Amino acid sequence: MITFQIERRSGVATYMQIVLQTKQALRLGVLVPGDKLPTAKEVVQTAAINPHTVLKAYRELEREGLVELQPGRGTFVRRGLGTPDATSDAPLRAELTAWLRKAEEAGLDAEDVTALFDACRAEVYTAAGSATRTGPKQH
Structure with a gap:
């Protein structure tokens, strides 16, 4: 619970x-x-x-x-919000956890990390790009 x-x-x-x-x-x-x-x-x-x-x-x-x-x-x-295959997120979660540990070792606190994350998210997920994207970005 x-x-x-x-x-x-x-x-x-x-x-x-x-x-x-x-x-x-x-x-x-x-x-x-x-x-x-x-x-x-x-x-x-x-x-x-x-x-x-x-x-x-x-x-x-x-x-x-x-x-x-x-x-x-x-x-x-009634319904979930996760991906149908939650295990597909496991590698990303592991990378993010490792990055967060590095950020903490570098002296960043939770608020610093949030600010950095929000700035990077804004760069990647622009209003026009993320609103219309339906799947993973193709490189």
Whole structure:
């Protein structure tokens, strides 16, 4: 089961942090269709947030078709966001992990890495290029 980590000083609304963390778990295959999300009460106990915030996040995920709220039963994942073959990401994940270790050894902290990543991502995924691309870029 997923445990939400709320960053109070991040500048991102709490409900949106829940939405984004759920989407990340779906992309990484941590959550798969049929999995049950924690109840609002469980999230309130672990993250010390308002239950309405949790419900707002779950309603947003439901609106996007990612989860289904089943009264009396809970909130369940309807569909994932990962690739059909999650093992195809393994080599990239290993390379990225190695790169992150090098960045840490070089003295970069998490915020430095995020800024560098965002700058590089902007270079590679331009608005026009990434919006229309349907598969891996051919070289």
